[in-house]
Amino acid sequence: MLDPVPISKTGFSKLKEELNRLETVELPEVQRTVAEARELGDLRENGAYIYGRERQGFIVGQIRELRGKINRSDVVDCTKVQCDRADFGTVVTLLDLHTNEKITYQLLGPDEADFDEGSIGVT
Numbered sequence: 001m002l003d004p005v006p007i008s009k010t011g012f013s014k015l016k017e018e019l020n021r022l023e024t025v026e027l028p029e030v031q032r033t034v035a036e037a038r039e040l041g042d043l044r045e046n047g048a049y050i051y052g053r054e055r056q057g058f059i060v061g062q063i064r065e066l067r068g069k070i071n072r073s074d075v076v077d078c079t080k081v082q083c084d085r086a087d088f089g090t091v092v093t094l095l096d097l098h099t100n101e102k103i104t105y106q107l108l109g110p111d112e113a114d115f116d117e118g119s120i121g122v123t
Contacts, residue, residue, distance in 0.1 A: 004074035006088045006122065011112030012075045019066040022059055030056045069111050078106075088122045 007015070030052055037049035078089030086092050086107060093104045106119045113121035 002072050005069070005072050005109050005111060006076050007069075007073045007109040007112055008078050008089060009075055011108060012070070012073055015066055015070050015073070015111065019063065019070065022063050022066070026059050027056070027063070030059060073109075073111075 034049060034052035034056060037046055037052055040046055040048070076089055088107055088109070091104060091106045093102050095102055104118060107122040108119045110121045110123060113119050
């Protein structure tokens with residue numbers, strides 16, 4: 001069994017929203033495209049069919065990956081973490097000793113860490 005992966009409530013909600021979007025919007029749309037292309041005949045030279053099948057496989061792979069992430073998620077309420085040490089969910093401020101510039105990050109799980117958005121992985 002895989003170890004649980006910490007994730008914030010916000011990050012968990014984003015994973016579920018993305019999974020829902022893929023399952024209810026993207027996948028049905030590409031399935032419709034593939035069905036329409038199949039009706040056109042010769043599938044060996046049907047670019048729309050070939051592309052649609054590849055896209056469908058990619059979306060199904062994303063769905064599986066998201067389900068796996070959701071199933072092993074350990075949702076942490078970041079408002080209830082102790083702030084006396086750098087741990088999951090805490091916000092830390094770093095000081096660049098050369099430039100005296102302060103940089104602030106939130107420590108989050110690997111599935112939601114985004115350097116450009118001000119979060120880094122706790123590990």
